[in-house]
Amino acid sequence: MHLTLTPLGYIESCFKEKFGIPRQPGLVQAARASLRLLPPFDRAEAVRGLDGFSHVWLIFGFHGTADGGWRPTVRPPRLGGNQRLGVFATRSTFRPNPLGLSVVRLAGIDTSHGVRLEFSGADLLDGTPIYDIKPYLPYADAITDACGGFAPDEPAIAVDIVFTPEAERHLEQASRARPQIRALVEEMLRYDPRPAYFGSSDRRKDFGVRLYEFDVKWRIDDGRAVVTALERCEA
Ligand code: SAH
Numbered sequence: 611m612h613l614t615l616t617p618l619g620y621i622e623s624c625f626k627e628k629f630g631i632p633r634q635p636g637l638v639q640a641a642r643a644s645l646r647l648l649p650p651f652d653r654a655e656a657v658r659g660l661d662g663f664s665h666v667w668l669i670f671g672f673h674g675t676a677d678g679g680w681r682p683t684v685r686p687p688r689l690g691g692n693q694r695l696g697v698f699a700t701r702s703t704f705r706p707n708p709l710g711l712s713v714v715r716l717a718g719i720d721t722s723h724g725v726r727l728e729f730s731g732a733d734l735l736d737g738t739p740i741y742d743i744k745p746y747l748p749y750a751d752a753i754t755d756a757c758g759g760f761a762p763d764e765p766a767i768a769v770d771i772v773f774t775p776e777a778e779r780h781l782e783q784a785s786r787a788r789p790q791i792r793a794l795v796e797e798m799l800r801y802d803p804r805p806a807y808f809g810s811s812d813r814r815k816d817f818g819v820r821l822y823e824f825d826v827k828w829r830i831d832d833g834r835a836v837v838t839a840l841e842r843c844e845a
């Protein structure tokens with residue numbers, strides 16, 4: 611059977627680029643995402659009963675990397691990027707069918723105009739197409755004695771975060787529109803997103819990433835992440 615999938619809607623996420631997105635959901639609880647269902651799925655009855663669940667599974671398309679095709683083996687960042695494992699032994703985005711699977715907290719359901727779902731703890735790029743939503747069933751989905759292969763535990767916290775006085779001022783401004791932005795910056799940076807993206811030989815010290823409508827800038831200094839600015843982007 612060859613499936614044709616129709617997006618139920620597209621994610622609006624705080625993450626506007628791949629860099630900085632956590633490697634799995636749940637690691638950055640302050641990461642918010644929202645989904646407005648498109649017709650003909652935008653009917654309140656289609657989500658009847660969902661409010662009883664704290665978490666849902668999202669099946670989505672890796673639209674940002676789908677053009678890259680797939681490879682039978684990949685180098686998980688978790689292993690320092692120098693060991694190859696089979697694609698099906700990893701959560702690589704470069705898969706034969708570029709489908710992602712994330713469990714996220716269901717933070718809200720609004721059925722006043724169509725259907726809008728709010729999620730937290732998401733690891734999703736802005737614009738991600740969502741193909742299915744399923745309730746998380748603790749009795750079946752939570753397996754307490756499971757083995758985690760090459761990724762047995764959540765990643766270690768890699769850096770302390772400090773804000774310069776100027777960044778504190780920017781943060782105060784930004785928090786008016788985005789109350790959770792401090793938590794988001796702290797939770798995102800503490801895992802040090804660099805190794806997933808830059809080789810260990812990379813000597814750069816200044817980094818930037820877009821969160822919501824802000825360019826967040828930081829510097830790696832003596833094992834700490836020093837946030838220097840949050841600047842509102844043009845447009
Ligand atoms: N929880 C999912 C995703 C794991 S990979 C799964 O296991 O299937 C996590 C990475 O996917 C993130 O670091 C982010 O950079 C990337 N990602 C998230 N949404 C994406 C998208 N729409 N297209 C491409 N990559 C995406």
